[in-house]
Amino acid sequence: MEGCFQAITHSLGRYIAIILLIGLGTFAFVGLKMAGPDMRATGADFFTKHNLADVTVTSNYGINSTDRATIKNSPAVKQATFGYLQDAKVKSNQDVLRVFSQSNTLSSYELIKGHFPENNKEIALSYLLKKKYHIGEKISFTKPGILKNKTYKIVGFVKSSEFLDKTQFGQTNIGNGRLSGFAVTTHNAFASPVYQVSRVTFKNTANLSPFSVTYRNRVYHDQNKPQKALNKNRQDKYDKYVQLYKQQYQKRHPYYTRSN
Numbered sequence: 001m002e003g004c005f006q007a008i009t010h011s012l013g014r015y016i017a018i019i020l021l022i023g024l025g026t027f028a029f030v031g032l033k034m035a036g037p038d039m040r041a042t043g044a045d046f047f048t049k050h051n052l053a054d055v056t057v058t059s060n061y062g063i064n065s066t067d068r069a070t071i072k073n074s075p076a077v078k079q080a081t082f083g084y085l086q087d088a089k090v091k092s093n094q095d096v097l098r099v100f101s102q103s104n105t106l107s108s109y110e111l112i113k114g115h116f117p118e119n120n121k122e123i124a125l126s127y128l129l130k131k132k133y134h135i136g137e138k139i140s141f142t143k144p145g146i147l148k149n150k151t152y153k154i155v156g157f158v159k160s161s162e163f164l165d166k167t168q169f170g171q172t173n174i175g176n177g178r179l180s181g182f183a184v185t186t187h188n189a190f191a192s193p194v195y196q197v198s199r200v201t202f203k204n205t206a207n208l209s210p211f212s213v214t215y216r217n218r219v220y221h222d223q224n225k226p227q228k229a230l231n232k233n234r235q236d237k238y239d240k241y242v243q244l245y246k247q248q249y250q251k252r253h254p255y256y257t258r259s260n
Helices: 002-009 012-024 037-049 065-072 213-252
Strands: 028-031 055-063 077-083 085-089 096-101 109-114 122-126 138-140 151-160 181-185 195-202
Touching (some): 195 213
Antiparallel strands (some): 028 055, 055 195, 077 195, 085 096
16 A cells, blocks of 8 residues: 555656546537437427537536637537536435536426425436435435535426436446436536536537437537537646646645656
8 A cells, every 4th residue: 555655656747647637538529319219209309398409518627718618609509508517426325316507598407396496405306216205305415526515405306308218327436336317406506616517509400300310410510620629628627637736735745846
């Protein structure tokens, strides 16, 4: 153990670089996952009703002002919204939920029961969890991350246009590595200087079936330019976080002065 610690401290810059590169690798456009044939008829109507985004941009290290300008100023972009997310493990069991800030424009939610959160101590869960949790119940998270509170009151159950599969919600780096579902709370329930997610629609995808080849081709084409620009922003973000981590480490370990 001591040898491992010495190896890290004597090559801190390299260690930080590896960690950051792993995180930065997740910064990319993620397109819509196409549903099976049996879901397409009702799916298209549901997507239209809730204005499903064409693509979603996520970043482990936040979407800063430069990233926001890059996305919004792209000629192909019709609309872009920005929000927060945090993966959090439920304290009373093994569930891991992806908690989003509520979106009322792109990729909005359908209320199934109860009401939407009205303050930063209220939360709504996926309707698929309504047999496990109940309205009025308190739910607590072990490590809330950028969430301001650890405990929330469940006030409703919602359906998301972004999650079509009822069994697969994606992967996470906490708990058992798999998401059990999602949750929604207010924007002011988060404490973060940067956003974590951006939802984007393009100008030339209007009135197209989200399951058509034409739609997929247009989305693929339109995302290329902003994606390349966002990739260029990564180096600046990388340099910033390397410096930040070094400063934090040196404050905790004043004896460490070696330059990496």
